[in-house]
Amino acid sequence: MKIKAIVIAPYPGLSELTLSLQNELQEFEIVVEHGDLSRVLPLIGRIHTEGYDVIISRGGTAKLLQKHSYLPVVEIPISGFDILRILTLAKGYNAKCEMIGFPNIIEGFMSVSSLMEVDISYTVIHQEQEAGAALADAKARGIQVVIGDSITVKMAAESGLQGVLITSGKESLMEAFSRAGQLYKSSEKLKSKNEMYEAMLGKLQGGYAAVDQGGRLEFSNPSFKHLLKLPQTADTLYTMYPGLREMLRDAARGADFDGVTAVYEPEQGLYVQAQVLPGADERQLYMLVASEEKPEHSGLAASYLLAEAPYFSHQEEGGQKTDSLAYPAAVYGEKGSGRKRYVINASLSESRDGILYLNIRKSSEEVLKAVMELMLYGGGRITAIEGTEILSPKQQRELAEFIIKRKMKTVFLFDKDPEVLAAEERLAGKLLRSFQNRSTPLPALRDTAWLERSIRACLIWTNERQGKQIAGIRGDVMDVLLAQPWQGNFTELRTVMELFVSSAEGAFIEREALGMLEEGSRKARRGLAPVPGREGLNLYQPLENIEQDIIRTVLEQENMNQSLAAKRLGINRSTLWRKLKEN
Structure with missing residues (x-):
């Protein structure tokens, strides 16, 4: 197969020279x-749609093409013979000469x-x-003859000056085509390797993607788009x-999302890890x-929660809005009771971009370090931390000292009263x-005076997410929902409503x-199952007592x-019955 090349000739003579050499360039x-x-x-635009493999040009035209085209651009060099020829010509002029042009x-x-x-x-x-x-x-300055490229020579003539065009000879053009052939063969080998790697990544179960700082997808395997429910045409x-x-901003600042920390995307229930790739161009x-x-070695889950309109709020009918927070602060309530949403509502005036939510899952110095680093990377960002009680007493004191010294805007989230x-x-x-x-x-959902309002608001919210037009809930169904204990609170309500509406x-x-x-x-x-060390599970007790706590929680x-x-x-x-009897 021949190499399809387009030559952008800045002057007519280059066009003629190129056409005259076609018999010597059979591979093109x-x-x-x-x-x-x-x-x-x-x-x-037209060049990109016509299937060319390489572009050949020279001077400023080649530089402009390199900047705006994704195709490889080969610049026709100025050979030693070209330079000698032009300078010999200039030496014969009985007039002041000047060369005007680009550095190359x-x-x-x-x-x-x-x-x-x-x-x-x-x-x-x-x-x-x-x-x-x-x-x-x-x-x-009295210059009479200007030597330069086609644009410069044209403008010189319009200014009343004599122009001498710097032209490329056969040797320079042949060298450009030789380089174009080498570049094409190298790019084809690289393309073949890339296709092999993409095919291999496409077979993997995990989702893999390469993105730039703007969130644009440079590559993604089918599993990545499937897991994130991205349209096949999605590019960001x-x-x-x-x-x-x-x-990605935090990753650019140095955050390690490939080790102890993984990002949890709550909408799809996914964990995302990230690492900086070495780039050949200026883009990161x-x-x-x-x-x-959950990644095997991850002891910390980070979520970037945005301040979108919730389908519930912690306020009585006609009551006051959620109070703004002073920091550090704590919010506690049963799982699923809307602690994160409460923090977002309370911090809207300070953090329109939402909050950073950190869920500590393991007690280690690496986890504590990752927590502190993410808080520092966020600058004045509000951070909500859950699972602090998992940390050792020494680590908890270190975290407290760090937050107080740095004046970090921090809200601790607990399942029960911190006292x-x-x-x-x-x-x-x-x-x-x-x-x-x-x-x-925060009250449990079943204890609120606005349970029915929350149920109806959740229906509206689920309609919007699923593109449905459910008008309401039958009275006998509503009576059952109002009597439901809602042990999972708003999380349980949302899960149930998604099933009902779908x-x-x-x-x-x-x-x-x-x-x-x-x-x-x-x-x-099940989605709210406790992390070891939380939900009343005390790790500072004998093993048999920890086992009994786990059994009781699951029951x-x-x-x-x-x-x-x-x-x-x-x-x-x-076996379960025997363990219960032993207790």
Whole structure:
């Protein structure tokens, strides 16, 4: 197969020379287009659609093409023979001569002219727009002959000066085609390797992508787009996942999202890891790895939560708005009770970009260091931290000292009253004192006076997400929902409503939907399963006591159903019964 090359010739003579050499360039399919700097940009769009492998041009035209085209551009060099020929011609003029041009043209002439003792001056320009001023200055200094490229020579003639065009000979053109052939063969080998790597990545179960700082996808395998539910034509992440913008900003500042820290994307329930890729150009590229499973070595999950309108709020009918927060602060309540949303609502006036949510899952010095670094990278960003009680007392004191010294805007999230955690020796006194008198309890959903309003608002919100037009909920269904204990609070309500709306065929949620209520409740409670060290699980006690706490917690989440609890624990019912009896 021949190499399809287009030659952009800035002057007619180059077109003629190229066409005359076609018999010597059998490996190329050559198209010649006349175009100087003023015409090259309109040509680029057409060049890109006509399937060329390489572009060949020279001077300022080649430089402009390199800047605006993704195709390889080979510049026709100025050979030693070309320089000698032009300088010999200039030496024969009985007039003051000056060469005006771009650095890549001028530099060779300057070296040779001094050796040949040719009396010629030089003016270097970097943009086409500078040529007019350079010519005016040359004319004012008594220059009569201007040597330059096609644009400069044309403008010189318009100014009443004689112009001498720097042309390229056969040797220079043949060298350009030789380089073009080598470049094409190298790029084909690289292209073949890239196709092989892409095919290999396409077979992997995990989602892999390369993105730039603007969130534009340079590459993504099918699994990545499937996991993030991206359209096949999607070329940017920020449209659907604006929170990832902050993630990449932190990665650029030095955040390590490939080790102890993973980013959790709550909308799709995905973990995303990132690392900086070495780039050959000026753009910064990142490799993203998406998975539904928590990375094995991750002890910290970070989420960038945006301040989007919630479908619920913590205020009575006609009551006051959520109070703004003073820092450090604490918010506590049952899982799923809307602690993160409360923080976002309370901080809207300070943080229109939302908050950084950090969920500590392991106690280690590496995790503590990662927490502090992410808080520093965010500058004045508000950070909500959950799982602080997992850290050792020493680590908790270090964190408290760091937050107080740096005046970090921090909100701690707990499943129960921090005073109770301190009494259980799970919360260090220094950390507790850092937010004392700035602790806000949140009621469970079942205890609120606005439960029905939240149910109806959740229906509206789910309609919007699923593109449905459910008009309402039948009265008997609403009565059951109002009597539901909602142990998973708003998280459980959202999960149940998603099942109801997705299965609804008419304009209302009918009684038949109640068959999915237990399924949705169980699914939500499993998603809220405690991380070891939280939800009343005290690690500072004997092993047999920890085991009993785990069994009790799982039983409560499964509504005391021993069969389901045993299945989750990976033991049979008789073993579970024996362990309960021992207690």
